[in-house]
Amino acid sequence: MKAAVVNAPGGLERIELRDLPDPGQPGPGQIRVALHATSLNYHDLLVANGAIPTRDGRVLMSDGAGVVEAVGGGVTEFRPGDHVVSCFFPQWADGAAHDLVGNFAGTPGDGIDGFAVQFAVRPASGFTLAPRGWSHAEAATITTAGLTAWRALIADGRLKAGDTVLTLGTGGVSIAALQIAKMMGAIVIVTSSSNDKLERARALGADHCINYRQQPDWGRRVRELTGGKGADHIIEVGGPGTLAQSIEAVRVGGHISLIGVLTGRQGDVPTSVLMARQARLQGLIVGSRRQQQDYVAALTQAGVRPVIDRTFTLDRLADAFRLQQAGGHFGKLCVAW
Numbered sequence: 001m002k003a004a005v006v007n008a009p010g011g012l013e014r015i016e017l018r019d020l021p022d023p024g025q026p027g028p029g030q031i032r033v034a035l036h037a038t039s040l041n042y043h044d045l046l047v048a049n050g051a052i053p054t055r056d057g058r059v060l061m062s063d064g065a066g067v068v069e070a071v072g073g074g075v076t077e078f079r080p081g082d083h084v085v086s087c088f089f090p091q092w093a094d095g096a097a098h099d100l101v102g103n104f105a106g107t108p109g110d111g112i113d114g115f116a117v118q119f120a121v122r123p124a125s126g127f128t129l130a131p132r133g134w135s136h137a138e139a140a141t142i143t144t145a146g147l148t149a150w151r152a153l154i155a156d157g158r159l160k161a162g163d164t165v166l167t168l169g170t171g172g173v174s175i176a177a178l179q180i181a182k183m184m185g186a187i188v189i190v191t192s193s194s195n196d197k198l199e200r201a202r203a204l205g206a207d208h209c210i211n212y213r214q215q216p217d218w219g220r221r222v223r224e225l226t227g228g229k230g231a232d233h234i235i236e237v238g239g240p241g242t243l244a245q246s247i248e249a250v251r252v253g254g255h256i257s258l259i260g261v262l263t264g265r266q267g268d269v270p271t272s273v274l275m276a277r278q279a280r281l282q283g284l285i286v287g288s289r290r291q292q293q294d295y296v297a298a299l300t301q302a303g304v305r306p307v308i309d310r311t312f313t314l315d316r317l318a319d320a321f322r323l324q325q326a327g328g329h330f331g332k333l334c335v336a337w
Contacts, residue, residue, distance in 0.1 A: 002337075004116035004317045005057045010050020012325075015060070015318045023121040026072035031124045033084060035066035037136035037336040038115050039308075040324050041144040041172065042260065047110050048321055054110055060317065061335075062088050062108050064115025065130055065139035075124045083130040085139040085296075086115055087289050088147065090126030094290035101285070116317060116335070128292050131300045137334040141306040142295065144286055145172030145332060149235065150295040151287035152257035153180050157233045161185030166222055166231040166249055168238055170197045172332040173259060175307050177235045178204055183302045186233075189225060191218055197330050204307070219248030230254060230277070240267020250279045258283045307331030 105111035130139035198209035230251030241263025
């Protein structure tokens with residue numbers, strides 16, 4: 001079977017399509033899945049370009065969607081023909097985050113082989129059902145980006161109708177957050193450096209748009225748009241380069257979900273302003289299997305579909321990463337085969 005792997009020490013030029021042995025039939029508690037799609041996330045890029053070291057020949061990609069071909073003994077949740085999507089933390093079934101999800105040792109495409117491969121035999125607990133009627137590429141957007149936005153706003157943020165949500169940028173997590181927020185009856189503010197992307201966000205339901213290059217003090221603008229109160233929830237994907245403005249933008253008692261480090265891994269935090277806002281600054285990485293099941297149920301009920309900018313073939317995975325690196329996409333980039 002074909003698989004996209006990265007050779008140590010990493011680098012997009014070191015990604016290759018390789019023939020690997022078929023994994024065979026599932027054992028007790030396992031399922032065999034014919035995979036057909038994955039989607040790109042910043043974490044996948046860091047593994048692929050060598051910023052996060054992994055073993056030589058690692059099969060890439062945390063997200064995977066496909067069809068169950070066979071089930072092992074004791075598996076009752078799935079049957080052949082089911083459309084499924086993988087879990088980022090297959091070892092996290094439910095409840096609060098715990099020690100086993102404090103690193104990426106069990107994460108596909110990082111600590112273990114990922115889903116840029118034609119077939120996989122894994123524990124059934126590493127998958128959930130996909131939304132009914134979705135393509136495999138659409139389903140593959142759920143595992144990392146979609147679930148991160150769901151946990152930030154719903155599971156941890158307790159979003160309610162009428163709240164104001166600020167999303168930074170127009171990548172996969174931010175667009176998923178926009179869709180979830182509108183689905184729940186929230187007001188959404190979106191930032192971007194591209195007026196074209198802001199118009200696309202407005203077409204998806206964004207209530208207010210801010211070009212952060214034209215307005216570097218966008219935190220103040222958010223407060224103006226909210227009558228001086230600030231945003232209830234902020235999807236913070238920038239990290240140190242944007243955190244000060246996010247803290248300026250949050251309302252007293254609000255919630256900032258720190259889920260990205262696009263501007264770096266450390267920097268200054270205006271602690272006095274954060275204290276004055278009495279806001280909750282929470283770091284989070286994706287979510288549990290139960291949260292993914294809840295997200296899938298909500299998507300199925302609401303009829304919301306993910307925004308996919310472009311889909312590549314498996315042999316062009318490196319090209320997909322290059323487009324991701326350039327920041328030229330809106331929503332998700334996918335690979336399908």
